[in-house]
Amino acid sequence: MGKILSIVSRQVKLYNVENRAQKVISQAKPQSAPMFESNLKDLDRVLSEHPDLIQKLNTKNKELDENLKVIFVTSTDSQHKSMHTKDSTKSLPSDRAIADDFEFGHLEPLKISRGHCTLRQAIKFISDHHSSQSEWTVSKIAKEYSIREPVIQNILSYFKTFELHMPDKNAEKRNILLKFPNKTRSIE
Numbered sequence: 001m002g003k004i005l006s007i008v009s010r011q012v013k014l015y016n017v018e019n020r021a022q023k024v025i026s027q028a029k030p031q032s033a034p035m036f037e038s039n040l041k042d043l044d045r046v047l048s049e050h051p052d053l054i055q056k057l058n059t060k061n062k063e064l065d066e067n068l069k070v071i072f073v074t075s076t077d078s079q080h081k082s083m084h085t086k087d088s089t090k091s092l093p094s095d096r097a098i099a100d101d102f103e104f105g106h107l108e109p110l111k112i113s114r115g116h117c118t119l120r121q122a123i124k125f126i127s128d129h130h131s132s133q134s135e136w137t138v139s140k141i142a143k144e145y146s147i148r149e150p151v152i153q154n155i156l157s158y159f160k161t162f163e164l165h166m167p168d169k170n171a172e173k174r175n176i177l178l179k180f181p182n183k184t185r186s187i188e
Helices: 002-014 017-026 037-049 053-058 062-070 119-131 138-145 149-158 169-179
Strands: none
Touching: 037 053, 119 138, 119 149, 138 149
């Protein structure tokens, strides 16, 4: 329905467009916008005080024209310096290499407050605990990183490191054959 309306509205807009354009072009002078009453009153007041004002504005003042021809402007400011000169107070960067990305996506702080740890430290103690739970207990991790034991317990229970599991290709073939036992062809 929307497409039909757009086609119809376009046809209405384009109807007799050439004649309407010729009518606007053939007008002698475009009409000026209407003035406000306050502007009309100001204009009447100025014209009553200076009746020859319009004639003065429309004539060329030869004296002012000659003065403009005589004037030449040259800059003599000695303190004007380019921003790219060596004498500039603000130097441009000398190293234009792209800054390297941080390992974990953000800059690690140099000083860590008590009860907090960095992402690198958290990954380290999570992986240590996962590899040997008897050696890296919750209490040992809490003492080493100065974090409360319940917080460490929550971290270890809710966060894990990624593990890589490589599938066995022979097991995959066997699974396919088990799913489709009626197939006579073997998959290789």
